[in-house]
Amino acid sequence: MSDVRVALAGVAKSFGVVQAVRPTDLQAGEGELLALVGPSGCGKTTLLRLIAGFEAPDAGTIRIGGCLVAGEGVFMPPERRRVGMVFQQLALFPHLDVAGNVGYGLKGMSRGERRSRVQELLALVGLEGYERRFPDELSGGEGQRVALARALAPGPAVVLLDEPFSSLDLSLREAVRREVRRILKVAGATAILVTHDQDEALAMGDRVAVMLGGRISQVGLPEEVYRRPRDVTVADFLGDANLIEGDLTEGVLHTELGQLVPNGLVPTGPRAIALLRPEDLNLELVADGPATVVDVEYFGHDQVVVLRLPSGLELRARLHARERFPRGSRVAVRCAGPRVVAFPSQAARE
């Protein structure tokens, strides 16, 4: 990670008895797009509002661009933090046109400078010629881009995006997502993007921070958090997870699927749990195979086959759609993943 742009250390915030954010450390590097993902109510919005200055932390410190903005008796109001916000409901000023919205945060500039900066941003987001439109004359995707241009205009130290795509319908979402990522990268902005959609987080983030129950459980590259989750809950949250328990002897896990060799950190203890992503499983139609096909979810480009093992455990396997696995047929299961992660057994019993 290059220079640290935003740094949270031990930041906590409660509302009455609700601990919205438990003591949390988090850093975002310069020019980085950090995706903050977690289930509803886990404290993502609160964390963003703490950074933006709409809430004051109960404990800990927040630094933006090396400058202490909250904590240790300091509280810098939002208007002085140089934080750009993009809100879920866009929050464009309804009485100002697009140019007025984008130029709203440009202070201490001459008229000409302001106009050319607005032009520059509209060009960046691909909305030249929209200056005189009013927010109610924009489509959802256009409004989204105006909101982003407005946040970027004053050259903020960091841009915070709180579920910016959740009000867009599904067909539009993916295109806008790509576009937003492109714009942020071209602008070289440091950004923290909040979402509760794991696919969105994995696809967009340079790094992904997983937040669960008011705490950041894991931060890392997308493939890192997906392939090597720190615990069962993170594994479960980030996509489908097949968890299978077995006996651990001399670094080998003996499970119903046979012997698995966990790599990386191997838990101690007599029993452990292995994580197998659905795409790590290979199936073969075998007349006396140990597993039964219970259900098939067909997606066109691929399919998910749901199996039941003799013990009753259900697994999900993601496969090419070419091969057909009729319901009720028997299959042999092989583990084809690059590596297997294992967790201590009691963690799974929580």
Next chain:
Amino acid sequence: MASRRPALHRGPRAPLVLRLAGLGVAAATVLPIAHLAVRAGEAEDAGSLVVSPRVLRFVWATVGLGLTVTLLSLVIGVGVAWLLDRTDIPGRRMLAVGAVLPLVVPTYVGALALLAAFGPGGLAFELRGIVGFWGATAALTLSTFPYVLLPVRSALATADPALEEAAQALGDGRRTAFRRAVLPQVRPAAAAGALLVFLYVLSDFGAVSIMRYDTLTRGIFLEYRSAFNRSSAAVLGVLLVVLTLLALAGERRARGRMVARSAASSAGRASSVTLGPWRWPAFTAVIALVSAGTGLPVGVLTYWALRGASRADGDALVGAVGTSTGLSLGAAAAAVMIAVPVSVLVVRHRSRFSRIIETLATAGYALPGLVVALALVFFASQYLSPLYQTFMIVVVAYVVRFFPEALGAVQSSLVRIDPVLEEAGRSLGRSRLDLARTVTVPLLRGGLVAGAALVFLTAMKELPATLLLLPAGSDTLATLVWTGAADGRYAQAAPPALLVVAISALVLWPLDRVRDRRPRQ
């Protein structure tokens, strides 16, 4: 969820300016009234005064008039609402507009018109007994029935026709179906309207004093004017406040028992009753009502104004127009300016403190204007003597009385502004004050205009506080009407009365359009 959070958010305490604005408004209402109560308590004969036959007569007259007018307004209001919304009466649209026009005619103008037509020395013939109870009843009923008509009409519009049809399907006749299925649905609206009418009569000063009918307000005024007995005016004032609070408390209890309307909104148009041979008689009756409420005052007063035109005191009239407009404009501007911070406090910083402020700041509306004025007279003469006998104190009285109109209008546009807009602005580097100027106030414009117009309108018509507080030697349109009417000089009272009505109508017309236009959201 996420979009609602900031609205509910109890942030750091409200900025000091907001809290001070709220406290100021609350204090301006509470302190004078509290002072009045203290004064009343100090009157050595307060106890015996309250039970004296004279005062009991005042109370009896007030309650009797209130009940009579309320009953008549209910009958007329519900009846006309039904005719307009559930029958095939001709000219429905025109009648609907005409039926609420009496709202722009202040009661003292209506009373003056009745006297100028049917009183001693009136234009038409003399109706015996017009002066007193019946005159007051007629004047007040004609100007208050729209308070029942309006809510009942909107209740009828949203009443679920399915219920009515269900009742008919179950074998009720049309008439029975109306009584059993429709009336219960409009009852809450009718009851709310009736309470407004009753409170209106309790606080009315103009019509009863022109009709020389001795209710509490007239009693208070007479006591006050007979300069040596001011504390008995205070006692009567407190008595009137108590009556008002009792009426409000009664309404609260009644409202608690009301049944919630069926949630299903009107699935279809309600069927309409065919009046048959009664169509035109019904039409004529409503036209007659509209004429009596609006046409008669305008016609009669125009006649008197023309008749007295040669002897009219033009200077006095011009002066009064200036005074009325100036005072009302001042009150409108002040009320709206104070309403902005107070509504931000009430809407954006909800807390026990802001709720108390809201209640206190709106109390002046429920209290009779004469009592508020009396309280201000006492308070100002004791603690604010530099203000006493100035135009300033009149403006203060208007603001105290009509602040809720401004607050309501501003507040209802403020709640439609998503607080996230303010956060967006702040994260773009603008200070709170900057933001108020460039975002909040521009978005509030509709509410500001509506609030200012409402305050202007009511202040223009205000009589009792103006009479008590206006510096000696000056006049507003309202006081000109009142003195002319009190002396029976109709020709002199008519022009200012017409002007009040004309200005009210002129302001009301654009107001209607502002309200209809929604800001871009």
